[in-house]
Amino acid sequence: MSDISASAAGLPGKSSLYAESDRTRRRNAAEKRFRLYGLGAVGIGVIALVCLLASILGSGLSAFQQTYLKVEIYLDPAIVDPNDARLMEDPDAVRAELSKVLTFGYAPLIQGSLQAQAEELAAGPAPEITPQLLAAMVSSAAPTTLRDYVLANPEEIGETIEFDFLANARIDQYLKGKVTRESAALDSRVDVAQLNAADELLDLGQMEKRFNWDFVFGPDASENRPEAAGIGVALIGSAYMMLIVLVIAVPIGVGASIYLEEFARKNWLTDIIEVNISNLAAVPSIVFGILGLAVFINFMHLPISSPLVGGLVLTLMTLPTIIIATRAALKSIPPSIRDAALGVGASKMQAVFHHVLPLAMPGILTGTIIGLAQALGETAPLLLIGMVAFVRDYPEGILDPAVGLPVQVYNFTNRADPAFVERASGAIIVLLVFLVIMNLVAIILRRRFERRW
Amino acid sequence: MKTVKLSASVLAIAAVSATAAAARDTVQVAGSSTVLPYASIVAEAFGENMGFPTPVVQSGGSSAGLKQFCEGVGENTIDVANASRAIRESELQTCAENGVTDVMEVRIGYDGIVFANEVNDAEFEFTPSDWFNALAAELPVDGEMVANPNTSWNEVNEDFEDVAIKAFIPGTKHGTREVFEEKVILAGCEESGAMEAILEINGGDEDAAEEACMSIRTDGASIDIDGDYTETLTSIQGEEGAFGVFGLAFYENNTNIIKVSTMGGVMPSTESIASGEYPVSRPLFFYVKKQHIGTIPGLKEYAEFFVSDAVAGPGGPLANYGLVADPELADTQKAVADEVTMGSGS
Numbered sequence: 001m002s003d004i005s006a007s008a009a010g011l012p013g014k015s016s017l018y019a020e021s022d023r024t025r026r027r028n029a030a031e032k033r034f035r036l037y038g039l040g041a042v043g044i045g046v047i048a049l050v051c052l053l054a055s056i057l058g059s060g061l062s063a064f065q066q067t068y069l070k071v072e073i074y075l076d077p078a079i080v081d082p083n084d085a086r087l088m089e090d091p092d093a094v095r096a097e098l099s100k101v102l103t104f105g106y107a108p109l110i111q112g113s114l115q116a117q118a119e120e121l122a123a124g125p126a127p128e129i130t131p132q133l134l135a136a137m138v139s140s141a142a143p144t145t146l147r148d149y150v151l152a153n154p155e156e157i158g159e160t161i162e163f164d165f166l167a168n169a170r171i172d173q174y175l176k177g178k179v180t181r182e183s184a185a186l187d188s189r190v191d192v193a194q195l196n197a198a199d200e201l202l203d204l205g206q207m208e209k210r211f212n213w214d215f216v217f218g219p220d221a222s223e224n225r226p227e228a229a230g231i232g233v234a235l236i237g238s239a240y241m242m243l244i245v246l247v248i249a250v251p252i253g254v255g256a257s258i259y260l261e262e263f264a265r266k267n268w269l270t271d272i273i274e275v276n277i278s279n280l281a282a283v284p285s286i287v288f289g290i291l292g293l294a295v296f297i298n299f300m301h302l303p304i305s306s307p308l309v310g311g312l313v314l315t316l317m318t319l320p321t322i323i324i325a326t327r328a329a330l331k332s333i334p335p336s337i338r339d340a341a342l343g344v345g346a347s348k349m350q351a352v353f354h355h356v357l358p359l360a361m362p363g364i365l366t367g368t369i370i371g372l373a374q375a376l377g378e379t380a381p382l383l384l385i386g387m388v389a390f391v392r393d394y395p396e397g398i399l400d401p402a403v404g405l406p407v408q409v410y411n412f413t414n415r416a417d418p419a420f421v422e423r424a425s426g427a428i429i430v431l432l433v434f435l436v437i438m439n440l441v442a443i444i445l446r447r448r449f450e451r452r453w
Numbered sequence: 454m455k456t457v458k459l460s461a462s463v464l465a466i467a468a469v470s471a472t473a474a475a476a477r478d479t480v481q482v483a484g485s486s487t488v489l490p491y492a493s494i495v496a497e498a499f500g501e502n503m504g505f506p507t508p509v510v511q512s513g514g515s516s517a518g519l520k521q522f523c524e525g526v527g528e529n530t531i532d533v534a535n536a537s538r539a540i541r542e543s544e545l546q547t548c549a550e551n552g553v554t555d556v557m558e559v560r561i562g563y564d565g566i567v568f569a570n571e572v573n574d575a576e577f578e579f580t581p582s583d584w585f586n587a588l589a590a591e592l593p594v595d596g597e598m599v600a601n602p603n604t605s606w607n608e609v610n611e612d613f614e615d616v617a618i619k620a621f622i623p624g625t626k627h628g629t630r631e632v633f634e635e636k637v638i639l640a641g642c643e644e645s646g647a648m649e650a651i652l653e654i655n656g657g658d659e660d661a662a663e664e665a666c667m668s669i670r671t672d673g674a675s676i677d678i679d680g681d682y683t684e685t686l687t688s689i690q691g692e693e694g695a696f697g698v699f700g701l702a703f704y705e706n707n708t709n710i711i712k713v714s715t716m717g718g719v720m721p722s723t724e725s726i727a728s729g730e731y732p733v734s735r736p737l738f739f740y741v742k743k744q745h746i747g748t749i750p751g752l753k754e755y756a757e758f759f760v761s762d763a764v765a766g767p768g769g770p771l772a773n774y775g776l777v778a779d780p781e782l783a784d785t786q787k788a789v790a791d792e793v794t795m796g797s798g799s
Contacts, residue, residue: 099502099504102498102502102763103498103501103502104498104763104764104769104770140770144501147501147502183709184709186572186708186709187708187709188705188708189705189706189708221497222490222493222494222496222497223490223493223494223706223774224494224770224773224774297529298524298529301527301528301529302529303477303528303529304477304481304509304529304531305479305481305509305511383513386481386483386509386511386531388511388512388513389483389509389510389511389512390489390492390493390496390509390510390511390512391507391509392496392497392500392507393479393500393506393507400479401479401481401509411512413683414486414512414680414681414683415490415683416490416682416683416702416703416706416707417706418706418707418710
């Protein structure tokens, strides 16, 4: 102001349109600086994002590939079926008898079948390989595959069948360039001779790296076989929980906000409720876990580790987000819409449900999806209700034990074998893909249905 | 919000009564993160071989697991608690107060605690007294307790190289911490003669002396790690010459990244721990709620499977991962088969 009044007072020569005054220069410089600050801030954000994505993609993409080994196995009746159960009539009795040989009993089968090949390799390219070392290149999940096959096909006992086994994690990591000969020399879990054998098997076409669907859809595996670990159970668990959140949180959240926004009288009670909802949105999520343990498990006796309890806890956590977003969406509808509806004789409920709600839908959906995305990435509340766990069986319903995707990531990062590092990053990639899809859907819905006044 | 929660619970109740609250058919296990890998290996094999659903194994630490275990009897409580230390008297009392009166203690084997630095760092041959002198909060000097002045390993022991003392040790919620304090720090305190000096200073109060021995310095030379060994590993990788305390199994899976030091001249290995030569080891346990046997299908079978020769014996999958097999496994098997509970005579 003083500037204008000063020039108005007439100080000729001091304010030319052509020559910048000191003051103008300072103001322009300040603006330029601010722009630079802004650019810097955005730049730091972008760099952080790029680093994060690069590190996750860099270490996680290899999780989608896995090394497989073709092995011809002679299903030795002496090992698989010592009591000649396969000759019995009743298939159930055969199965019962055959299942008495545990997976541990099947391990010699692999070593026995690899004997000839080991000798061949030892004579040629991998002089120090022994049958034991060669058999150790096969995943310890292989005996399970064999046993399941024998139980399903008892008539094939005594024949030689070609199997496609997973290769041991260290061999797999070698093919992915993460195990080198130098590190193998120090490593008690792998021998350099095995790496030489791996090179030869690769040349022979007996070993290959290919896309690994089992990582996406297979169940978790113990630390003895990181190569077999997958995130299938976590995917299903997360899907169940999202379903429960959607089914319970959306009707309750939208209903509550419509009532609060359109029908409730404005008094101290609704004010208190409003403040509390805002506060709840900021409560640390683990608090909801404590509540879930106390109410759903200890009081209502719902099963531990079940997606039902997980979904309910996440519902409580998501409700405030949905309510706040829905109320904002309802508030943004101009009162003229309501007035017009009421003016032509609609009841209050008709005005809301026929006119206000459809217009507010994009905002509500966006809020809901963002709330869901937040719930999808949550681990802390699940810790207390037994969902941070090792679960291998696919859940058949919402009452069976399951884990969620972020929990699976956490579990992978806690394990000793380095092969789990890539699987943790791989699981993060899958989680990110889901989050991006959900956010994209939110944006598309907003773009398509949003109306501006 | 109250109405919202209420309606949520009502809906939940409706959902459950609709499915007629099926009885739990999966064994629920929780506890020590040291036992977790073994328990998950067993759970996996159990599910594959025995025709029962795969047990669910939660982690979280020995104390947290035992606390959950002692919450009560019933389907909403866990069946098995894993622990890297024996259950405490106070915990048993809590158990009993909550109705958990029949507890079976099962020892699965032994685990070594190793001291490791990065694979390219200097080599050390430790004795417990080195660790005591390096990590104790106060040392007795000339009849007085003074704050630990040592900052470099060669101040502790002249034979060592001049490497700054920096150790990442398990936090107090871990069962491993207790073993570390008892078998390394306290042993070192006695071995180095500091115990006697402290007793002289405080006038013969043994409890207080033990406590003084086992208090760890908090000036940054020793850092508590509350997470898992992977966190310890990341920590020592970020710090030149730092030491970490690991389980033997973790070391055996990462021999190309970390290097263990000897303790008392003995290299840690499953053999030296089984023979008792390596001093820092501890038994691992799991506790079974006997009252759940018969209610939860597969619970007893799980316990028996866990300690069977094929699983926990030498050469089995647990030994392969790094567990030191228990020489008295046969006795344990018998106790499990007979469902012997704690305090019932044997």
